[in-house]
Amino acid sequence: MSFGTxxxxxxxxxxxxxxxxxxxxxxxxxxLTVGTxxxxxxxxxxxxxxxxxTSQIAGLNVTxxxxxxxxxxxxxxxxxxxxxxLGAIADRIPIKKKIVWIYTIIGVVFTAFMGIAPHLDxxxxxxxxxxxxxxxxxxxxxGNTIYYAxxxxxxxxxxxxxxxxxxxxxxxxxGSLILIIHLIVMGSGAFGLTSEYGDWTLTFxxxxxxxxxxxxxxxxxxxxxxxxxxxxxxxxSAMEAxxxxxxxxxxxxxxxxxxxxxxxxxxxxLLFYDVLHTVGGVASSFAENDLRLPxxxxxxxxxxxxxxxxxxxxxxxxxxxxxxxxAVLGGAIGVYMAVLIIATxxxxxxxxxxxxxxxxxxxxxxxxDEYELSTLHDRGVTGWVSKSGPGDEDFRxxxxxxxxxxxxxxxxxSDSDIEKTRISSDEASILASEMELMKSHRWSFxxxxxxxxxxxxxxxxxxxxxxxxxxxxxxxxxxxxxxxPLNFGVTLQWLLLGTMVGFVQGSAGxxxxxxxxxxxxxxxxxxxxxxxxxxxxxxAVIGPFVFAFFSAAYDTRFGIMILLVILTMGLxxxxxxxxEEGKKVAxxxxxxxxxxxxxx
Numbered sequence: 001m002s003f004g005t006x007x008x009x010x011x012x013x014x015x016x017x018x019x020x021x022x023x024x025x026x027x028x029x030x031x032l033t034v035g036t037x038x039x040x041x042x043x044x045x046x047x048x049x050x051x052x053x054t055s056q057i058a059g060l061n062v063t064x065x066x067x068x069x070x071x072x073x074x075x076x077x078x079x080x081x082x083x084x085x086l087g088a089i090a091d092r093i094p095i096k097k098k099i100v101w102i103y104t105i106i107g108v109v110f111t112a113f114m115g116i117a118p119h120l121d122x123x124x125x126x127x128x129x130x131x132x133x134x135x136x137x138x139x140x141x142x143g144n145t146i147y148y149a150x151x152x153x154x155x156x157x158x159x160x161x162x163x164x165x166x167x168x169x170x171x172x173x174x175g176s177l178i179l180i181i182h183l184i185v186m187g188s189g190a191f192g193l194t195s196e197y198g199d200w201t202l203t204f205x206x207x208x209x210x211x212x213x214x215x216x217x218x219x220x221x222x223x224x225x226x227x228x229x230x231x232x233x234x235x236x237s238a239m240e241a242x243x244x245x246x247x248x249x250x251x252x253x254x255x256x257x258x259x260x261x262x263x264x265x266x267x268x269x270l271l272f273y274d275v276l277h278t279v280g281g282v283a284s285s286f287a288e289n290d291l292r293l294p295x296x297x298x299x300x301x302x303x304x305x306x307x308x309x310x311x312x313x314x315x316x317x318x319x320x321x322x323x324x325x326x327a328v329l330g331g332a333i334g335v336y337m338a339v340l341i342i343a344t345x346x347x348x349x350x351x352x353x354x355x356x357x358x359x360x361x362x363x364x365x366x367x368x369d370e371y372e373l374s375t376l377h378d379r380g381v382t383g384w385v386s387k388s389g390p391g392d393e394d395f396r397x398x399x400x401x402x403x404x405x406x407x408x409x410x411x412x413x414s415d416s417d418i419e420k421t422r423i424s425s426d427e428a429s430i431l432a433s434e435m436e437l438m439k440s441h442r443w444s445f446x447x448x449x450x451x452x453x454x455x456x457x458x459x460x461x462x463x464x465x466x467x468x469x470x471x472x473x474x475x476x477x478x479x480x481x482x483x484x485p486l487n488f489g490v491t492l493q494w495l496l497l498g499t500m501v502g503f504v505q506g507s508a509g510x511x512x513x514x515x516x517x518x519x520x521x522x523x524x525x526x527x528x529x530x531x532x533x534x535x536x537x538x539x540a541v542i543g544p545f546v547f548a549f550f551s552a553a554y555d556t557r558f559g560i561m562i563l564l565v566i567l568t569m570g571l572x573x574x575x576x577x578x579x580e581e582g583k584k585v586a587x588x589x590x591x592x593x594x595x596x597x598x599x600x
Contacts (some may be wrong), residue, residue, distance in 0.1 A: 006155050006162070017154050017163070019223035023147060024167045025174030026216035027104075030111055030140050032175035032306065033182060033209045037298045038202065039133045040285035042117070043068045046126035048289065049383075049413075052391025053442055053461075060552035065282060065289040066559075069551065071130045072281045073544030075137035080538045082142065085246055090146060092244065093234070094226045100143045104217055107139020112210040115203035121412035122386070141540065147220075148513060152522055153227040160517050164510040165317030169310050172506060176306040178212050183299045252528070261582030262519045264573055269512060270539050271570030272333050275563045276508060278543035279340070283497075290556050291348060291490045292359075292463055294377045301498040308502030316507030320514065329511040330574050332504035333567065339500050340564040344557045346497075347475035347483060348464045348490045351456070355448045358456065359384060360403070362428060364449025371428045371447065373403070373421050382413040384443070395441035395459070402431045428452055469555040519582040521589035 005014040044064030055062045090096045110132045117129040154163055182205045256263060283301070287293040320328045351357050360381075362371035375381060381403045386392040388411040405418040423431070428447065435445050435457035442461040447453060458464060466472050466479075483493065520528040543563070551559035 006159055009155065013155075016224045019219040020147075020150055020154060021167055021170040022174075023100075023217050023220035023224075024171035026213050026220075027107070027140055027143070028171035028175030029178045029209045029212040029216075030107060030136060031171070032179055032302050033205060034111060034114065034133070034136060035140070036280055036302050037179070037284050037295065038205060039114075039129075039136075040068050040072075040282060041288045041295055041298055042202070043071060043126055043129050043133060044285040044288045046117070046122050046129060048389075048391075049122035049386050050126055050389055052386035052389025052393065052395075053289075054391040055389075057552075060549070062552050063289055063556070065285045065556050066548040066552040068130075068285040069278070069282050069544040069548035069559075071134060072137070072278075073541045073548065075134040076141060076538075076540035076544075078138050079142045079145065080541050085242070086142075086146065089242070089244065090149070092229065094229055096146050096149065097221055097224075097226050099146045101221060103139045103143030103146075104213070105139070107136050107143065108210045108214045110135035110139065111213065112207050115206035118199040118202040121414075123412055150224060150227060151513070152517055152520075160514045162317055164514040164517075165313045165320075165506070168313040168506045168510045172306040172309045172313065174212075174216065176303055176310070178209065179299050179303050179306075181208070183296060183303070186296060186299075255524075256528075259519065259582065259585055261578050261585065262516075264576050265515065265519060265582070266535050268570045268573035268577065269516070270535050270542075271566050271573070272336075272508075273512065273535075274539035274543035274546075275340075275567040275570070276336060276505075277540045278547050278563055279336070279343075279501075280505075281540075281544060282547060286343075286556060286560075287494065290463060291346065291494070292376065293490060293494060297491060297494060301494055304495060304498040305502035305505060308499060309506040312503050313506030313510055316504075316510060317514075319507075320511055324579070325511045325515045325518070326574065326577055326579055328507055329515060330571060332508040332511065333571050335500060335504040336508065337564060337567055337571070339497060340560055340567065342493075342500075343497060344471060344560045344564070345475045345478035345482075346490060346493050347466055347479040349479065349484055349487075350464055351444060351446075351458060353454065353456075355446045358444045358446035360443060360445050362423075362445070362447045362452070364425075364447070364453070365422070366450075368422070369425050369450075370422045371425065371450065371452070373419070373423070381419050382417060387411060387413050387417070392441065394438065395443060398434060398438045398441075399431070402427065425450060425452075432457075470558050471561055472555075472557070475557060515579070518579060519586055521586045523590050 005017060009017070044067070047064040047067050051064075053063065055067075060066075086099055090099060114129055114132040114136065117125045117132070120128060151160065151163060151167075185204060186201055256266070284298045287298050287301075316328055316332070355361055357376070359376045361374045361376075363374065364370075365372055373381075375384060385395065385400070385403075387396070402423060403420055405420050406416055428450075429452065431445075432447065432452050432455045435455075439457065439460045441459040442463075444456070444458045444462050444464075446456040466475050482488065488496075543566070546562060546566070547559040549559075550562045
């Protein structure tokens with residue numbers, strides 16, 4: 001017996017259903033490994049390496065996080081425009097699986113190409129990675145829009161919560177399993193791969209994600225049948241189909257206004273999905289840019305969230321049967337509001353005398369009277385500091401000669417730039433003196449042992465220095481009154497976030513999808529799911545751009561607060577969503593279309 005099958009359905013029908021689940025298992029490899037962990041963290045990292053952490057564009061202070069958020073929003077523009085048109089065409093001719101296949105191949109190919117980026121210089125790396133990420137997101141999000149439209153054909157209406165919840169559980173399980181594989185490889189050096197930041201380690205992660213998506217996605221294309229179309233049409237050319245699709249979309253915009261409850265729900269969905277998508281998308285970038293957490297901690301966060309989400313998705317489906325889909329969805333959104341309130345207050349604890357938390361650490365070697373350099377997360381100097389970006393210019397001028405051997409010529413790091421792993425005690429004393437004089441940078445130094453034991457310096461732009469932002473009082477308040485007294489560092493703060501998200505992320509997605517399926521007529525599922533996809537992708541465009549703008553204009557925490565305001569607006573529409581009235585309207589539309597009779 002397989003998980004998620006439906007009693008009373010034939011073996012062939014359950015095989016079709018399981019294969020539909022397996023596609024969720026397959027593409028969540030991209031959603032989690034690339035979309036949630038590596039994509040955001042690496043684009044942010046390479047952007048910061050190229051620019052020194054910031055770049056002035058149109059008067060805005062663009063950081064790695066705001067740049068990545070803009071890329072995330074841009075990736076959804078094509079999908080937002082194409083989804084309703086393709087959905088309308090797919091309701092007229094049997095091409096749903098073909099469309100999903102094309103999107104899948106696009107996603108698979110460009111995910112594999114992302115593995116090239118770690119082998120390039122930082123300027124080329126962040127540009128290539130951003131482009132391939134954009135194309136991979138198009139492949140996944142575009143395919144999912146049509147893939148979701150299969151759901152009403154898999155079983156009858158009474159099973160929608162179960163199917164949607166099990167689909168999410170399969171997805172979380174598949175995405176989590178490959179994340180565990182990547183975590184083991186990054187942590188153990190398996191297959192001869194070096195560390196979590198090694199070039200070939202990252203390439204391995206991208207290529208295996210691509211193969212996972214393709215391999216586990218094949219059962220869907222083999223075993224899940226193309227849904228029957230009530231009024232199939234034939235077209236003489238692709239342009240004719242495109243024109244018809246555009247006309248259908250115009251008609252859908254007119255038609256959807258007849259479904260009052262559906263319109264209210266779509267407006268609420270636009271607002272809350274806007275936030276949920278943005279939070280999931282930019283989390284790893286926030287971890288890299290504002291908290292300086294390692295990749296393995298991002299993987300741990302996602303694993304924790306998804307391990308919790310696997311059973312909670314099923315529990316959410318059961319609760320929806322008992323208390324109603326809308327109630328469970330509203331509760332999940334309420335938890336997300338709490339997550340955002342806490343996230344705006346995340347704050348690294350003061351470094352104090354915790355030598356291991358400093359960016360550049362010098363340990364005394366008594367035998368040679370020298371100090372040996374190590375770096376945070378073992379990235380090396382060239383893994384943190386930009387060689388030519390304006391954001392690190394003052395730091396380079398003051399300190400780079402102590403950190404790197406050679407002439408330091410050129411705009412990007414190369415093999416000729418060798419880290420100066422040891423300096424004499426005399427040279428270290430000069431460095432310590434200069435550290436006290438020049439603090440207009442984003443880094444920290446610490447000495448342990450010898451005559452400089454306990455000497456340290458923190459730059460004015462270091463992540464522990466939280467000031468200048470419009471809501472910086474909140475993270476400082478939490479650090480002084482909660483995080484500090486409890487010794488609750490950013491690692492534990494991050495895991496708290498993962499735990500809270502894990503309890504509700506499956507329910508939020510599954511019940512949002514399930515509630516929509518109740519409110520649309522079966523006779524126009526793909527067209528309306530295409531419109532649903534359009535709303536989701538419109539949200540996926542708007543949210544990251546809004547976050548990117550406010551993060552660049554103010555700071556990341558203020559960008560998160562704006563997301564909280566948007567989420568609250570979405571939840572305020574829930575009292576106006578009458579699910580039973582919406583079901584009646586959808587059923588009447590199916591009767592009028594001749595799909596069902598009055599007696600059914």
